[in-house]
Structures are given as C-alpha cells and as structure tokens.
Amino acid sequence: MTTQPPAWRSTGLHWESGIPTLTVLPLPGNPADGERGRPAGVGHRFGWQLVGPRGCIGVWTVGRRVPCPVGAAIPQGVDAQCPSCAAADRGRALARDAVLGEDDRNWLLYLAWFGRGLVKIGLTAADRGQDRLLEQGAICYSLLAAGPFTAIRRTEQGIAQAGLARERISSRAKADAWWTLPDEHERAEQVEKAHAAITAVAWPSSLTPVGRADVRDLAVVYGLDQPPPGTYAEVTGLDEHADQAVLAGTVHAVVGRHLLLNTSAGPVLTDMRRLAGFSLAAVDAQTRPVGLHTSPRARPRHRHEDHSPLF
Incomplete structure (x- = not known):
C-alpha cells in the first residue's frame, strides 16, 4: 500500500497550550530535526497508514523529546516506551512515587x-x-x-x-x-x-x-457539547501485519488522548497511545480503515445514575 518509505514515527496525541496535537518524530534518513506536531481538533481531517515494527518513542525531558538510544522494539498496547526509557521518564517516576525529596517546580x-x-x-x-x-x-x-x-x-x-x-x-x-x-x-x-x-x-x-x-x-x-454517536467501534489493537493498518477520517471529538473519528466505515474511537511508536505514511482521509481490531460500543439503553460519591 505504501508507495514510499515512511519518514515519521507517531509519538501520540498531546495538548499544547489548549490545542490537541498529533506529534511525530523523524525516522532515520529524514533530515527534519526534533518532534513536530499538527492540530487535531474537531473538524480536522487526517489519514495514516501504520507501518511496523513498533518502536519506543523515547523520553520527554527538558522541553524536548529524546529518541530511544537503542531504537527498541515494543509490543502493542497503550505503553509506547521500552523499560529503559520508562525508567528514565521523570513523569512516570512521579506517578510511581519513585522521586524522593522535593521537585523544585510549583x-x-x-x-x-x-x-x-x-x-x-x-x-x-x-x-x-x-x-x-x-x-x-x-x-x-x-x-x-x-x-x-x-x-x-x-x-x-x-x-x-x-x-x-x-x-x-x-x-x-x-x-x-x-x-x-x-x-x-x-x-x-x-x-x-x-x-x-x-x-x-x-x-x-x-x-x-x-x-x-x-x-x-x-x-x-x-466536542462533547453534544453526546457522541449512539454506537461506535473502539480500536483495541492492530492486526499482526501492521503495515496493512489504516486509520483515516474527520475528527468528531477529541477527549484527553482519545480521538473519535467519522470514517468511511462509521464512527471509530481510538486511544492514540495505541498508535504511538508506529511509523507513518500519509493516506487520503477518505480511505477506509483496515487492519484494526475493534470492539463495538453503544449507548446504554437505560440511563444509570449512581448517587454514591465514588462508585
């Protein structure tokens, strides 16, 4: 499907100054320097072919992303870092309470x-x-x-x-x-x-x-001022042969690191952390999604209100 080798690796979806942004790192041979991004707000269109193998996205540190020094291969899932890069990630260390003493930020x-x-x-x-x-x-x-x-x-x-x-x-x-x-x-x-x-x-x-x-x-x-579609397909993984996977469409909603897309096959929700680490080649936004494992999701028939403050 790809007519030329991909030049970028997805590093996921991030919010920068209130704007949802799809971010990528240049692959070896690409003369571009550093991580780049493009807006992914409601109404934006994009199409990606996802090319394996999936690689570690490195570590975000001191205002920039440092690529994985060994280019480690990683399995599918929502974690896009190898064990070494995950251990060096200060944000993850804070989440694990593995940082001792004060952090000098406010x-x-x-x-x-x-x-x-x-x-x-x-x-x-x-x-x-x-x-x-x-x-x-x-x-x-x-x-x-x-x-x-x-x-x-x-x-x-x-x-x-x-x-x-x-x-x-x-x-x-x-x-x-x-x-x-x-x-x-x-x-x-x-x-x-x-x-x-x-x-x-x-x-x-x-x-x-x-x-x-x-x-x-x-x-x-x-984009949640109106409820999402009554049914949609949620991406749970990619086919083993990832070079056949395509995700393309128009952004209906972007919530956290999830994109809800209007695609030629119907609404599709994906956690963009699942795509991080794959190499990318551009395809038309009207291309039918293929090579994705999905689960159907549907609005509950009866509204369930839980009055417990926690559960």
Whole structure:
C-alpha cells in the first residue's frame, strides 16, 4: 500500500497550550530535526497508514523529546516506551512515587470531574497549566491548592484515603460517561459540592488553598457539547501485519488522548497511545480503515445514575 518509505514515527496525541496535537518524530534518513506536531481538533481531517515494527518513542525531558538510544522494539498496547526509557521518564517516576525529596517546580492540587460519581483528585506542575486536565479528558475541574510537591502529594493521598475522591479513573469509565453527561449547570454544582467537602478538612500550613471553587468546563473544547454517536467501534489493537493498518477520517471529538473519528466505515474511537511508536505514511482521509481490531460500543439503553460519591 505504501508507495514510499515512511519518514515519521507517531509519538501520540498531546495538548499544547489548549490545542490537541498529533506529534511525530523523524525516522532515520529524514533530515527534519526534533518532534513536530499538527492540530487535531474537531473538524480536522487526517489519514495514516501504520507501518511496523513498533518502536519506543523515547523520553520527554527538558522541553524536548529524546529518541530511544537503542531504537527498541515494543509490543502493542497503550505503553509506547521500552523499560529503559520508562525508567528514565521523570513523569512516570512521579506517578510511581519513585522521586524522593522535593521537585523544585510549583505544584497545584486539582479536583477533576469526568461524570456522575467520577471525581478525581490529582496534582500537576503549575507550568503545565490546563493541559494536564485536557490530556486526562476531565469534563470540568477546579483547583484546590498550590504548594511544594511533597505537601501536595501527601494531601492528594490523604483526600483519596478519606474517600473524598479517587486517584485513578479508567478510560472505559470516562468514555461510558460521555453519553449521559448532565448539563453544564449540574456539572458545576457537582464539582462545587465535592470541592466544599474536600476544603472543609485541615490543610498543611505549607499549602495555599484556592478558596471557593472556580469551575472550568471543557466539554465544548472536546466536542462533547453534544453526546457522541449512539454506537461506535473502539480500536483495541492492530492486526499482526501492521503495515496493512489504516486509520483515516474527520475528527468528531477529541477527549484527553482519545480521538473519535467519522470514517468511511462509521464512527471509530481510538486511544492514540495505541498508535504511538508506529511509523507513518500519509493516506487520503477518505480511505477506509483496515487492519484494526475493534470492539463495538453503544449507548446504554437505560440511563444509570449512581448517587454514591465514588462508585
């Protein structure tokens, strides 16, 4: 299918200054230097042929991506780093609590809302701004406090242990909630209620509480001001012969690192982390998707409302 060797390797979907961006690294022989990106917002069209084998995408560090030094091959899945690059990734070390002592950046504690009963507590470096919330697919959020890393992390853990919010919410739970999002007013009320419950507890003196909830709603940014199609196919993997796989279409919604595409075969949802690491060749956006393993997803017949604050 490919008429010339691919020149780029996908590094996934990232949010840069509030803009969803498909990013790529040049392959050996490509004279381009460094990671590049193109917008992937609602209405954008693209077509990719995915060429294997899949390779490690390296490490993002000091404002740039460093390619994997050995060009390691990696298996399919949502993890696009080899063990060595994953171990060197500071962001993953922070997530594993493997960083000892302080991180000298400024840190924020936030409350993110993904749907009824889906409330998450989290932290982010202040210089990442809203992009951290966008990459998680938070429908709306409010900041809670600012301060040094260790105090922010301990407070995050304490709030989760007290049952006031979760530390993690699965991608499947987030996507299932898209069909039954309440209106913006009700979403804000739920965030404000959770915010009030959390801020009623004692705070470490080293943190600066934000005060009252200032709810930021992101549904329109994602294209979720209207529910997604009643049915769609979700990509769960690629055929073993990845050089026959094609994903092409027009972006219907982009939520976190997921793209919902209108394709010539119908709506298709994919976690772009599954595509990271594959080499890319351009195809027309009208090309029919092939070589993808998918599972059908459908809007629940009966709306399920869970009144538990967590589950």
